[in-house]
Amino acid sequence: MPETAVAIITRTKDRPLLLRRAVESVLGQTYADWVHVIVNDGGDPAAVEQVVAPHAERYAGRLVRVDNPQSLGMEAASNRGIAASASRYLVIHDDDDSWDPAFLEKMTALLEASQPPVAGAICHSVLVHEAIESESVKEQRREDFNASLLAVPLAQMAVRNLFPPISFLFQRAALEAAGPFREELPVLGDWDFNLRFLRDHDIAVLPEKLAFWHHRVAAAEGGYANSVLGGALSHASYDAAIRNQLLREDLEKGRVGLGFLVNFGTAVRDEIHASAPGSLIEARAAPALRLIIDEARNKAQAAEIALQQSQQRQQTMETLAQDLNQRLEAVHRSTSWQVTAPLRWAIRMAKRLTGRR
Incomplete structure (x- = not known):
């Protein structure tokens, strides 16, 4: 296979609605020296074919398909595509993210102009909140994800991940030096790779919002959905596992290395935020977990507001009912009501005799 400048790896499984957007994101790039590798990780090959077939002319031979008969997991899919x-x-x-059309043009230019030890580059990212409704993607809101990030220090990366994969272009040679993505990690594989990458290389930053990280906490059905509780527990568990493994390696070799760094960083933040456990959890969390925490908080706040509104409506109805009862009692006690009682009785009797109601 002839070498191109950029290999774009897209992992997907039975999400044609999102894959279509990813395909358009790639084909819409102003930079043309790329190959798009779509790794269908255990999904229906026919669904992928339906998405890419109409774009054969635009791809012009720059598409590679990898169909895994069974799902191997995100990081294994990345390695197969690479x-x-x-x-x-x-x-x-990834199949659910997207780029500005100038992403590859500007990012490759930055990397080609950089000198060692720089071997990767990121741009600023925009977090896009969205939902799946009736087989369409509905955007809800956008927010800057890391617009204040001007450099990528290893010490800060040791505390938490600083950027999503969609924003990171890097040299293949640097991956070969750092090692492939760890296939045993179902989550946080990108953070683990970034840590190993930064041990030997630097990452340049382009302060432009060219990458869009799409996020769905709840979706209507199937593989489009994200699990809130399960995702949070999984991220927290593997976050601790990665830190523990790195620290054990340092202890076994009697050195102060990356293991001490990733754990010392969180320990320092423990002291700073000891009076605010909730803030501590968020500060230490990887971006994906912090998003889950934010979404869970938003849902709880919305539920609390809805409850307060319901209570206010109930209180209003009770007040109106009480006022109506008081008015009826006043009418029953009034002189006019008592004086006209015989007339009302006569009218009722007349209706009964004539068969009217």
């Missing part, structure tokens, strides 16, 4: 391509640079473009 192995199926040849390029100077690599980037992970």
Whole structure:
């Protein structure tokens, strides 16, 4: 396979609605020296074919398909896609994310102008909140994700992940030096890779919002949904597992290395935020987990507001009912009501005799 400048790796499984957007994101790039590797990780190959077939002319031979008969997991899918391509640079473009059309043009220019030890580059990212409704994607709101990030220090990366994969273009040679993505990690594989990457290389920052990280906490059905509780527990568990493993390696070798760094960073933040446990959890959490925490908080606040509104409506109805009862009692006690009682009785009797109601 001839070498291109950039290999774009897209992992997908039975999400054609989102894959269509990812395909358009890639094909819409102003930079053309790329190959798009779509790794269908255990999904229906026919669904992928239906998405890409109409774009054969636009792809012009720059598409590679990898169909895994069974799902191997996100990081294994990344490794399969990387192995199926040849390029100077690599980037992970998941099926639910997207780029500005100038992403590849500007990011490759930045990397090519950089000197060692720089071997990767990121841009600023925009977090897009969305929902799946009736087989369509409905955007809800946008917010800056890391617009204040001007550099990528290893010490800060040791505390938490600083950027999503969609924003990260890096040299293939740097991946070969750092090692592949760890396939045993179902989550946080990108953070683990970023830590190993930064041990030997630097990452340049382009302060432009060219990457869009789409996020759905709840979706209507199937593989489009994200689990809130399960995702939070999984991220927290593997966050601790990665930190513990790195620290044990340092202890076994009698050195002060990355293991001490990732754990010391969180320990320092423990002291700073000891009076605010909730803030501590959020500060230490990886971006995906912090998003889950934010969404859970928003749902709880919305539920609390709805409850307060319901209580206010109930109180209003009770007040109106009480006022109506008081008015009826006043009418019953009034002189006019008592004086006209015989007339009302006569009218009722007349209706009964004539068969009217």
